[in-house]
Amino acid sequence: MKNYRNLEENSFDFNDKINYIYGDNAQGKTNLIESIWMLTGARSFRGTKDNNIVSFEAETAKIDGKLFFEQRDQSISIFFANGRRRVFLNDIPRTYPTEIIGKFRAVLFTPSHLALVKDGPESRRKFIDAALCQLTPTYPQLMVKYNQTLKHRNILLKNSQMQNIKSGLFEVWNYKLAELGSKIIKKRLEYLSRLEREALINYCEISSGKESLKISYISSIFKGDPSTKSEAEIEKEFLHYLNxxxxxxxxxxxxxxxxxxxxxxxxxxxxxxxxxxxxxxxxSAVLALKLAEATVMNQLTGESPVVLLDDVMSELDETRKNYMIESLENWQTFITGCEKNLVSSFENLKFFHIANGSLVE
Ligand SMILES: Nc1ncnc2c1ncn2[C@@H]1O[C@H](COP(=O)(O)OP(=O)(O)OP(=O)(O)O)[C@@H](O)[C@H]1O
Ligand SMILES: [Mg+2]
Structure with a gap:
């Protein structure tokens, strides 16, 4: 990588098990996690624009990842310049940056996720949508189309107060929105039923109890449990609502x-x-959900996602910390923290110290 925020020109050889990156505040730990996350093709989880990624002292930045996915060694490169990014898959340029989504997969866990249960609905929608984007090749495009259609309908709604808009025009947008929206809901429901199964297992282990955990999809359109409904039924009800x-x-x-x-x-x-x-x-429920996210990704793709834990370990007590490390033993994992030590009795661990944007093993 080069000129990625405060990270110097550097290449790292990471452990295929757990990597622990420690260092003081503002040294570049989150920047490193973010740069790995970028290789999934997603946007920054900090909500930053692409032009803020480039180091203050440079014009362009780049990340090069030598990765293993689809059963073979491959590479993904991302160049940032003039507020835009260009992506290369195995050195071949791609027209759209989104084309790499669903290739290299990762599960991200930051302290802000710890409030997932308490937070507003938006963060929970983001939680499922981010996973689905990596899992279902058509999902990112589906979201884009849905949001565009929604925007059009909203503009039309706003203008209808001032101008007389033909009802036929609404019909077209209502139909389109219902068609796209029902696909999104169905995909979310299918994903959640898998997630729930795994999260329940994890939760019982963390709490060493037998509490039952259930995840319900709360639909704004219909009352009750939508999980048994078919896509056609959802579409019909959504369209009915819109009309x-x-x-x-x-x-x-x-x-x-x-x-x-x-x-x-x-x-x-x-x-x-x-x-x-x-x-x-x-x-505990958030931990259970996050680990379930990784397991489901593994089940559905046959490949292990990389797990990125930025700063969460220091937020957890000893029992949960140990449970986390034990669960992640077989996955390539990146953990950051300020303390020099993570857990005492663990072997498959590679340590890196980060200071002022440079990383030393
Ligand atoms: N575009 C940029 N160019 C240069 N430096 C940047 C850029 N964007 C952010 N930084 C700097 O990178 C530094 C490290 O940030 P980072 O969030 O990675 O720290 P951290 O090690 O995770 O710290 P903490 O332990 O507080 O979370 C910050 O001081 C920030 O100002
Ligand atoms: Mg940080």
Whole structure:
């Protein structure tokens, strides 16, 4: 890599098991994790624009990853210049940066995820959508199209107060939105049923109990459990809603329901974890979910995602920390922290010290 934020020109040879990167604050730990995350083709998890990625002292930046996926050694390179990125897969330039999504996969875990249960719905939607983008090649495009259609419908809704818009025009957008939206909901439901199974196993192990964990998809469109519905049924109900609610949406000036408003709710022993769970139960549930995300990715693709844990270890107590390390033993993992030591009794570990953007093994 070169000129990636404060990281100097550097090449690293990482362990295929656990890599622990330690160093003081503001030395470049999160930058390193972010650069690895970028190789998945996603945007920065810090919500930064691509031109902020380039070092203050340079015009361009690059990341080169020698990776193993699809059963062979491959490479992904990303160049950042003029606020844009260009991607290369095995040295061949790709037209769209999104073309590398779903090649190299990673699961990211940062302290902000620890509040996943308590946070607003947006972060939970992001949690499933980010995983689905890596898992389903058509999902990123589906999201883009849905959001574009939603935007069009919202513009139309806003303008309808001032101009007389033909109802036929709405019909077209309602139909399109329902078609795309139902696909999104169905994909989310399929993913969640797998995630729930794995999260339950993890949760029981972390809490060394037998509490039942359930994840429900809270649809803004219909009441009750949507998991048994077919895509066609979802589409029909969504379309019905859009048509019936149109006059009210016109007054609101936006589309009030749809997958962009949906949420997840986690239940422990039938009780809402958000409303009744203790801090510790909520943390354990997030750990269980994050590890489940990695397991499901492995099940569905036959490959192990790389696990990126930025700064979360220091936030966890000894029991959860150990559970985490033991669970990650067989995955390539990057862990960052400020302390020199991670856990005492662990062998398959490579240590790196980071200071002022340079990394030493
Ligand atoms: N485009 C950039 N060019 C140069 N330096 C940058 C750029 N963007 C961010 N930085 C700097 O990189 C430094 C390291 O940031 P980073 O978030 O990686 O630290 P960290 O090691 O994770 O620290 P902490 O332990 O506090 O989380 C910061 O001082 C920040 O100002
Ligand atoms: Mg950091």
């Amino acid at each position: 019936c609610e149109q006059k009210r949406d016109e007054k609101r000036g936006f589309t009030s329901k749809g997958p962009h408003k949906d949420d997840l709710e986690i239940f422990l022993q039938g009780k809402s974890l958000k409303q009744f769970g203790s801090q510790g139960q909520q943390r």
